[in-house]
Amino acid sequence: MTRKMENAAHGTLPRIDQAVVGIDGVIDYLAGTATAGATLANRTGAASVSDDHMRLCDILVAAGDTSITNSEIRDRR
Numbered sequence: 001m002t003r004k005m006e007n008a009a010h011g012t013l014p015r016i017d018q019a020v021v022g023i024d025g026v027i028d029y030l031a032g033t034a035t036a037g038a039t040l041a042n043r044t045g046a047a048s049v050s051d052d053h054m055r056l057c058d059i060l061v062a063a064g065d066t067s068i069t070n071s072e073i074r075d076r077r
Contacts, residue, residue: 009065010034016046017061018076020053028053034063040074 007017013034021027032038035045040060049055060072 007031007061009061010063012063014038014060014062016040016043017059018046018049019056019059020049021056023052027056032061040072 009015013036015034016032016038018030018032019027020030030047030049032047033045038044038046038060040058043058046058055076057076058074059068060074061068062072065072
């Protein structure tokens with residue numbers, strides 16, 4: 001089972017979202033906080049992941065993005 005959450009990009013600030021999997025096998029999408037200077041390298045504004053979840057990937061949602069490209073996804077398994 002996969003749950004999907006759609007969050008529009010912030011108009012002027014990037015954010016780091018994450019895909020995580022829980023011990024129940026459900027994949028969840030965690031939206032981060034839009035923060036100046038957020039990048040895939042520094043993960044600024046990324047939500048914390050609870051101990052019963054494993055991070056699958058980080059997703060850079062650039063300011064004003066309407067779609068996500070492969071270069072904006074980083075594998076974190």
